[in-house]
Amino acid sequence: MKFLLAHLSDTHLGPLPRPRRRELLGKRVTGYLNWTRSRSRVHDMGVLAQIVADMKAHHPSHVAVTGDITNIGLPAEFQLAREWLETLGPPEDVSFVPGNHDAYVRGSLPDLARIFTPWTTGETRGGEPFPYLRVRGDVALIGLSSGVPTPLFIASGYLGRSQLHAAGKLLVEAARRGLVRVVMLHHPPETSAAHLGRGLVDVRGFASVIHRAGAELIVHGHSHKLCLTRMEGPRGLVPVVGVPSASVLRGEPHHRAGYHLFEIFGDGSEYKIAARARGLLPGTAVVGDLGPLAL
Numbered sequence: 001m002k003f004l005l006a007h008l009s010d011t012h013l014g015p016l017p018r019p020r021r022r023e024l025l026g027k028r029v030t031g032y033l034n035w036t037r038s039r040s041r042v043h044d045m046g047v048l049a050q051i052v053a054d055m056k057a058h059h060p061s062h063v064a065v066t067g068d069i070t071n072i073g074l075p076a077e078f079q080l081a082r083e084w085l086e087t088l089g090p091p092e093d094v095s096f097v098p099g100n101h102d103a104y105v106r107g108s109l110p111d112l113a114r115i116f117t118p119w120t121t122g123e124t125r126g127g128e129p130f131p132y133l134r135v136r137g138d139v140a141l142i143g144l145s146s147g148v149p150t151p152l153f154i155a156s157g158y159l160g161r162s163q164l165h166a167a168g169k170l171l172v173e174a175a176r177r178g179l180v181r182v183v184m185l186h187h188p189p190e191t192s193a194a195h196l197g198r199g200l201v202d203v204r205g206f207a208s209v210i211h212r213a214g215a216e217l218i219v220h221g222h223s224h225k226l227c228l229t230r231m232e233g234p235r236g237l238v239p240v241v242g243v244p245s246a247s248v249l250r251g252e253p254h255h256r257a258g259y260h261l262f263e264i265f266g267d268g269s270e271y272k273i274a275a276r277a278r279g280l281l282p283g284t285a286v287v288g289d290l291g292p293l294a295l
Contacts, residue, residue: 006060009221010245017076031072067099067186073108091118099186103147140174157187171213
């Protein structure tokens with residue numbers, strides 16, 4: 001039986017609600033100026049609507065949204081984000097993990113944890129919301145949060161020892177149950193990006209978990225472009241696939257709005273994953289097929 005997973009990320013929903021003066025403290029000031037001066041012209045909600053409509057036409061079994069749904073983590077942004085997530089389908093059919101723009105400042109964290117609970121509730125909930133495990137058919141969706149508040153001009157992510165340890169246990173348990181394991185996080189788990197202030201700080205810890213416990217697919221956002229790498233697992237290489245922003249208006253070949261579809265067949269003992277990219281076609285405002293991804 002086929003399980004069709006759609007993957008969207010980095011929607012940066014707009015227009016940005018007008019913030020209250022007391023909300024524009026610290027890092028939010030520069031983020032707000034960045035939105036008004038440039039980012040608001042980069043991310044187009046009409047393009048996002050086209051992407052979502054095309055995705056819905058394929059009737060995915062589940063939708064993964066890997067963060068940066070907001071811009072500067074305002075309370076009013078979270079409400080808009082909740083309403084947008086509701087348009088994708090029932091919460092049980094949509095999974096969310098936060099990015100650095102969602103956890104923009106410490107003041108964003110309470111609303112972030114509260115508002116997105118329907119899209120992050122897994123089989124069991126302990127003291128922390130992440131990582132979570134959601135089982136759909138023969139697929140295990142494991143969501144990690146790499147979104148943490150960072151200093152000015154830093155956009156890195158961090159998982160932490162506790163989350164990494166728990167993720168390893170979930171991966172082992174999912175393998176024992178014969179499930180195809182899909183790991184979702186915002187930041188790319190690539191060592192090359194970790195030192196640039198934009199990558200996953202504890203990427204080596206994440207790589208160690210995957211090397212020991214394994215996974216069948218890892219998906220992420222953050223880079224706003226298609227990325228395809230691999231990580232060492234106990235049974236071979238694990239594909240790591242980054243998706244473009246779903247709303248970006250630029251026309252460069254690797255920086256164009258899009259999303260991915262993953263066809264998952266079988267279970268953890270014998271499976272096949274086929275992937276395709278869809279998005280704005282070159283030189284047009286039309287969403288279409290951009291070809292297969294070589295996993």
